[in-house]
Every structure is written in C-alpha cells, then in structure tokens.
Amino acid sequence: MTVALPLLISLGVMAYAWPAARTAPRDLPVGIVGTSTASQGAVESLAHSKPDGFDFHLYPDEVSARSAIRKRDVYGAFVVTPGSVTVLEASAASPTVAQLLGRAGRQLAAHSSQSAADRVASPTHGRSAHSEGGKAGAKEPAQIRVRTEDVVQTSADDPRGVVFSSALLPLTICSIMIALFVAMALRLRPVSRAMVLIVMSGAAALGVYVVAQGFLGALPHGHLATWASLALTILAISATTAGVVALVGPAGLGLSAALMVFVGNPFSGSTSAPELLPKAVDEIGQWLPPGAGASLVRDAAYFDGNDTAGHIAVLTLWGVLGLAAVLFGHRKSSVAKRPGDKESATVGTEGPANDVATPLVPPAPEELSPSSAPARSEMPAPAHARHAAGTCSSP
Template identity: 45%
Template sequence: MSTRRMIAVIVLVPLLAALALWAFAWPAARTAPRDLPLGVAGPSAATAQVEQGLRQHEGAFEIHHYADEAAARAAIEDRTVYGAVVVTARGPELLTASAASPVVAQLLQQAVTRQAAASGAEVRTVDVVPAPASDPRGAALSSSVLPLALSGIIAGAGVTLLGLRGVRAATALIVAAALVGLGAAALAHSWLGVLAGNWWAEAGTLALATLAVSAAVAGLAALVGQAGIGVVAFLVMFLGNPFSGAASAPQLLPQPVGTIGQWLPPGASATLLRSVSFFDGAAATGPALTLTWWAALGLGAVALGNALKSRPKHATPAADAHALTPIG
C-alpha cells in the first residue's frame, strides 16, 4: 500500500504541475484581441478608411458603428464596446475606458496610433471611464479574484469539515460570505480607494462572489463527500482564475477559454465588480446571474445532501416496527 501511495505522489505531482502551468501560462502566452468590441463613429464616408485599417487585423475587432461621438461614448459607458475611434474634422479621436481594462485601453491606443501615423495623422486619446488614480493599471481589482476564491473555498471546506448540515450549514455560508463582502469593500473602497462605485453594491458583489464558491464547495461535498472540496477547488483555482480575464479582458484570451472563464465564479465576479464599481451597473445582469446560479445550486445541494443523509435515520424505526408486527 505504501508503495502504491508513493507511486501516486510521484505521478500526480508532476501531472498537476504541468496542468497548472498549462492553465496559467498558455492563456497568458496567447493574449491577443479576438473579436474585441470596438466602435467607429462618424459619417460612413469618413470612417471607411479607419474601418479598412482595423479590418487588416483579421479577427481582432468586432466593429460597431455609431453616428457621432455622443453615441460612441454612451456605448462605452454601457459596456457595449471597449473603446471607439471617432472621425472628426480635426482628425481621428480615440475614446477608451481604462476602467474596463487598462490592457485593452493601451492596446487600442497603440493600434490606432500606429494606423494613424501611417497616414500622417495625429490621434487624440480621451479616457471616457478612467481607472481610479490609486489603481491606474487595475492591478488591485484583478488581484481581488484570488482572495475571494480562497475565502470561498475555506468557508465551504470549514462548513464541511465541522460537520454543519442543512440550515446551519447554509446560514454559516451566507453569514461568512456577507462578512467577507463587508470587509473586502471596507478595504478596497474605503481604505485603498481602488473601487469607486456604490459601496453597498460592491459589498454585495464581493459577498456573492464568495458565496458562489463556498456554496459550491459545501454543496458538492454534501453530495459526494470531502472529495467534492478538491473538485471545486481545482475547478476554481486551476481553471477559474487563469481563465477569468481579470488582468486583461475575456476577449484577449484564446477561445473558448475567455467564454468558459465567464461561466466560472472568478471571471463572473471580476466582470460584475468592474460593472458596479465604474459603470453604474451596466452589463451586470449576465455575471450576476452566473454567480447567483452557482450560489443557489450550491445551497440546494447542501439541502439535498442533508435530506439524503437524514432519510435512513427516519426510515429505520419504521422498518423495525413493521418487522415486529405480528402477521395475521
């Protein structure tokens, strides 16, 4: 038996290391725009040359057309596009939103400036929704994904290992997530100033992000045992974090990685947090529903696991009484 365990460790550790390296390094090494939503504003005759230049980057941009600068700004604030090129009488103007993704804002500035330089034009850049001065590169926000995931895993594992079940387990998960949300909002918004939206909306987002993970951990563990902790932890840490696009954008990751990442709690929580912090909740419905489904299914699994474990205890006395009842 000890020999088998030794062989298992020798084989599994390198395998997990290789898998972790693939999950984290591959998306990072293949970062590039893929159907990145970008607006073009102005008369069609004036924007034709701009569009032609952008389409030379095959598959990089998904072009959205707008009548004027005001419409393009509204689209950026609604999170329909990451930026827009506006053709004006003074020359091309680039609208960006570093709050949506500093990496994308820089990428757009480089691409549009390079294209304009080839025709001898100078581009004026306007940051429509800027990142906060205390976190201009968005590093603090993207770094919040890992602690939230870890908090959820710890809470779910704690509820499982302490033997909490049913209502007590659900109460512990919800209260713990709420406290994490309040504490994280106090740190990120009130102290560090890296979040700039409604304080309570941010706290709710952080709490929901934690609950989505903790409920999934406790729920699967309630159904399949403690192995469920490892399954969800693997899914969230090895896939959810590197596939989240929190440090860049989902459209910069290889497909289907960017899409899968938005179905997992880390990616959904990063997207939702940006929406409530910098865009007044624009485009928040999708990620909010994703996190809600994770939390609801997890809590439902906790209740189901408790019901399945309680059933034999209630059935035994009845079975014994039936066996002792005289026949005839």
C-alpha cells in the first residue's frame, strides 16, 4: 500500500496535467474564404507557422463559412483580402480556440504587411519607382487591418465558458454516487434498479440545469435539448458504473471511478477542445461518456443540436450496456449482503430465504437400516403426543 497509493496519486496528477501541458492545435478544422492569391498565402503562412496544426476547408464566400461554423464543421474561418484579415470565430465552441484563431489572424496580418513591404523594397520595384519619378513615385504599403467577429458567442453571464468547463467533474462524481446509491439499495430487484437509474438521471439533470442556467446563466439556448443531453450523460456514467459493480462486485466501483474521473474527464477536452489534445487522447476522450457528454451539451446549448449524432450514439451505447449489465449481471453480494442473508449451507433457519434454495431429498425407506434408526427415548412421551399417536394408529 505504501507504494501503490503514491503511484496512483502520481498517475492521477499526470492524467490531468499532461494533456493540459501539451495543448496545441492538431488538425484543427478551420475555413479559408476564397481562392485568391491572398487566401493561398494565408494557407501557406498558417501551415508554415504550425505544421499539421490546421485542417483547412475552402469556402467560396463568407456566408458559407459562417454556416459551416454554426453547423460545427469548422471552429472558425479566415477572410483574407489584400487590405484586411477578418477572423470569424465561435467562442461558444471553445474560448481557447477563439483566442488561438485571433492570434493567428494577427500573425497573418503581420505576414501580409511584411510581404508587401518586401515587394516595395525589391530592386524591380525600385527601378519602376525611379522611372516614375524616384522617391516621389514610391508608396508605402498600406497597413493590413484585422477584424474579429464572434459568430456564435458564449453566454454573457459566462463569457469565458468557466461554468460549462468546471461543471463536468462534479457531474461525473455525482453520477458515480447515483450508481453507488443504487448498488447499496439491497432490496431492489434488477428491473427496479434500472428504473431508479433512469429516473434519478433525469432528476439530477434537471437540478444541474437549474443551477447552470437558472442561477448562473451558462446554458441559454435549447432548454429541453440541453436537459436531455445532461440526463443522457448522467445515465451513461451511472448505468455503466452500476453495471460494472453488478458484474464484478465492489471492485467495479473503483474501476469505473478511475475510468470516468481520471481518464474521461482530462481527456474530454471540455476546458479547451478535443483537437487541442495530444494525438489519440482526443479520440479516447470522445469515446468515453464525459467527453461525449460535454460535446453533446455544448452542441445542444449553442449550436441548435448540430453535429450531435455521434455523441448521442456513444452515450446511448454506454447507457444500454450498463443497464443490460444491471438487469442480467446482478450479483446479490455486489456491495453488501442483505440483512438476514445466510450461507447457502444453512438450512431451516429463520430469516429471508436465499435466492437459490437447495431442496432437501429424504432418503428412501429401504435405505434406512435398523442400526441407523434413532434409538427410542426412555422418557415417556408427552400427553398430547400419546393422544396424537393413538388417534393416528390403526385399531
């Protein structure tokens, strides 16, 4: 224990700190508007500054790029012209990515200004300027303007998305507590356990939504869809935990807690974005209930339910498998024994019957030998016994 406990603590800290320390764009989907020379230069500049950092999508106009952002096809887009750079971002998708795109837009503007200055200072340009009147004919390159527009904003009460990102961990822990409560309810049958999980998930989701939106104003849109997303997330976590406990016993609680809390939460990308996490970590996180649930709630609350099919499928799969384990893999001694339960070898004692009774088969009459018959007692039989024997004997 003196070695195992510090090792577990170290692994838990690494699970949270490592993805956060390695945050960087990795195939982050962004849009580029137009196919002009300026747009092509923007692609080359971004690809050079962050190799493999962006996954570029070309759009014919700004309207198409805005639509792609709302549909969750891209996190943002760049509209590059010879005199300006417009950054279309969506802070509701990820405030961290929105800041990253803003910095990238300023870098594009600086790169374009430098390129224009280099063209003015080139010998060819100098000879042309001299032929047209020397220095009087030369013009300084115009300053590139940078404009940023937030296409899908976070709530005004939660501009940095702090409430949304910080709520995932307590939601995961509370979901595990629901599973623990169901596992400790020893008198509930498997069907009742499954029903309690469903009802408590819906009630807990309502409480979470009342706090997050009613008091804090962090989930302003899609009220019913957001509540349903929260309920499905809680059900997926709690049903999985209860199902593992039903299959393997008390150890299943620790296994599920480690998977959901120390893997699912830090790999979810809820504080940044899945595409900012190290490779393979983002995919693992989105296949676990915390990551899929965080993405589903975000899409339901801010993006009209776009790009939710995959997240719903993942959560439904976990929930169905967990409920099936609760129904068909139930173990009577999963967490604790019912009051009055006896060992299977104890027969004929008072108390609740065992789930599986071992029938008692009396020996055949011919198997009883005179030597094995019990000796008659020398004590006289009680009066009521002599009376019963007299009435049952033949004349």
